[in-house]
Each structure stands twice: as C-alpha cells, then as structure tokens.
Amino acid sequence: MADADTQREAVLTAIDRVADRLEEERSYLTELDSAIGDADHGSNLSRGFRAAADEVENSEDDVDEIVKTIGVTLISKVGGASGPLYGGSIMSASQELDDGLTAETSIAFGEAYLEKVLDRGDARVGAKTMVDALTPAVHTYKKSIEVDDLPPLTALAKAVEAAEAGVAFTVPLRAEKGRASFLGWRSVGHQDPGATSTLFIMEELLATAEQYLEGETDVDAAAPTEPDVDPDEVDGGEE
Amino acid sequence: MIGLVVVSHSQKAAEGICEIAAQMGGDAPIEPAGGDDGEIGTDVTAIKDAIKSVDDGDGVVVLVDLGSAVMNAELAIEMGDTDAVIADAPVLEGALNAAVEATNPSATIDSVVEKAEDARDYHKVN
Numbered sequence: 361m362a363d364a365d366t367q368r369e370a371v372l373t374a375i376d377r378v379a380d381r382l383e384e385e386r387s388y389l390t391e392l393d394s395a396i397g398d399a400d401h402g403s404n405l406s407r408g409f410r411a412a413a414d415e416v417e418n419s420e421d422d423v424d425e426i427v428k429t430i431g432v433t434l435i436s437k438v439g440g441a442s443g444p445l446y447g448g449s450i451m452s453a454s455q456e457l458d459d460g461l462t463a464e465t466s467i468a469f470g471e472a473y474l475e476k477v478l479d480r481g482d483a484r485v486g487a488k489t490m491v492d493a494l495t496p497a498v499h500t501y502k503k504s505i506e507v508d509d510l511p512p513l514t515a516l517a518k519a520v521e522a523a524e525a526g527v528a529f530t531v532p533l534r535a536e537k538g539r540a541s542f543l544g545w546r547s548v549g550h551q552d553p554g555a556t557s558t559l560f561i562m563e564e565l566l567a568t569a570e571q572y573l574e575g576e577t578d579v580d581a582a583a584p585t586e587p588d589v590d591p592d593e594v595d596g597g598e599e
Numbered sequence: 600m601i602g603l604v605v606v607s608h609s610q611k612a613a614e615g616i617c618e619i620a621a622q623m624g625g626d627a628p629i630e631p632a633g634g635d636d637g638e639i640g641t642d643v644t645a646i647k648d649a650i651k652s653v654d655d656g657d658g659v660v661v662l663v664d665l666g667s668a669v670m671n672a673e674l675a676i677e678m679g680d681t682d683a684v685i686a687d688a689p690v691l692e693g694a695l696n697a698a699v700e701a702t703n704p705s706a707t708i709d710s711v712v713e714k715a716e717d718a719r720d721y722h723k724v725n
Binding site: 442443444448480 | 635636638639640641642643644665666667670671673674678
C-alpha cells in the first residue's frame, strides 16, 4: 500500500476513527458488559483508544512504531483484562509491520494478534469471548487473499462479515472465560462485549481501508461470500 | 531473598493479604499491587513497579487473584527485566506460604512457587 507517508496517515486515521467509534458506542458496550461483566468495557476502551490516538497524533514514526506505541498506551490506559488483551496483542503484533502495510504484513499482523489473544486469554472458539469474532475474521481475511486471490479491501469486508457472524454466535453460548464465566448459565443469551468491540474496531479499519484503497475496485465486495472453513468451526465450538 | 508481590483487584485486599503474610514471614520483602487508580481492577504499571521494588537480584514470586490480575502480571513480567514467576495458587494462602518459605535461607524461586502452590490443596472444612 502506497508510500510510507500515506501508510502513516492511514494508520493515524484508523486509530482516530476507532477512538471516535468506541466513544460513540461506550454506553452500548457498558450495557452489554453490565449484563455479564463488570460494566467497565465501554469506558475502559473509549478512554484507552482516545489516549492512544492522542499519543500518536503528530507522530512521524513508521507504521510499526506507531502501532507499537498504540499498544503500549492501551496497556497503561485501558485497565482490566482489556489492557493486556487489546494493548498487549497490538504491541506484540506490531513487529509484523516493520516492512510497512501490505497484504502480506496485514495477514501476519492479524494472525499474530489472534495468537497473542489466544495465548494471553487462554481462550478458544466457543468460550464466548472476542476470540469468537476474531478467529473467523482473521481466517476469512487470510483465505480471501491467499486462496481466493481477492484484493485486501474486499478481503477485509469479508472479514468484517465473518466477525459479525462471530458476534451473533456469542449470544447463545455459556461463558467460559472472564468475569462472565462466574455467572455460569446466566451468561447464556447475552452478547459478548469483547467480541462486539472487536467488530466495531474492524468496521473502522474497513472504513479506513475504503478511504485509502480507493484504487481497488470494490465491485468484488458485493460478491457473495464463498463458503469457507468458518461455519464448520462455529458448529464445532457450539458443542 | 526472594521478593513477593500480591496482585488483587482491590487495593485493600492486596494490602490486607500482605499484612497477614508478613505476620508469618516477617523478613520477606512483600509488596501489594492492588486496584487500578483507586478503582477495582489491576494495573500493569503498578505491578511492574512492585516487582521491581522487591527484587534484590534473587527474583520475585507473584501471587494473583482473578482473570485480569493474571494477564496484567504476565505482561508486567514480560515488560520488566526481573526474574519473576506467577504462582498458580490461591492468593491469600499462597502468599502466606510463600512468605514463610521466602525467609528460608535456602529458598529459591522454585521452592517459593512450590510452597505457594501447595495451598491449592488446602481444605477448610473436612
């Protein structure tokens, strides 16, 4: 994707959009988290991502350094489990971007982020966590580019669709991780806040990509989603 | 001497657990890292600072309560340069055991972790 200056601008636009979106969704995320958690997800995330956006606002760094700074700021500002899960994973995955933002490095970033979340949270698909949105999104993105040969913008649109399905999938599940797991069966029927905020973040990444990858035709984005491995995985997790 | 850090979502709980543990393991350096800016939560920076403050070079064992305490402690250890290990133990009983073992002249990180983890098997009512 374009030159280093444009990449930097895109990353700064993305973090600003994410911060704005999480601010807008603060009450909604808090509402979801009051049902099955400690009611701090909305305020923690909006505060942390705004602080991260402010921290890098006028940065002249390369994208990997900017993304790393975003992660480090989130770690110190978000609090709760979201600090290490979002911030720690962004910080760790940022090293995949040392060659800048390309289709290849963005896949590596997504995979590294997912791997860190799985490792840190000790979660799996079906445990009613952000992993349920993140896993299908990362798999779909990778498959769309590497197997279906689709352009990154289209792949990202499909990844967002997959994340949406993942968020819906969390509703009927019993929580196995986090504060919600203490509620046992009472967690069933509620949408997971972490999966939801993960979807919001991805939607803003997509909106940013649409802005910066305009040259790519988005005709493909309207094409039907091809069957892939995720529905099987979703079925498997439900057992 | 092995240092100890008690991480809890509550500042009061972390401090109280340190008090109880210090009563038995008086000489062991033990530091609470509780709460997040005065609220219920855990704070990676506070944990990192606490680990550093009790490290005299022999290493540190960290006791934790729930979920994010574990993750933030892991992250604090990764971000710092102290040889520190999280004990997979109940926070209060583990801290007490660890404090007693830490005062043993031949204590190592492994022996302190092992004693802390012995507390997993404690029964309170038979």
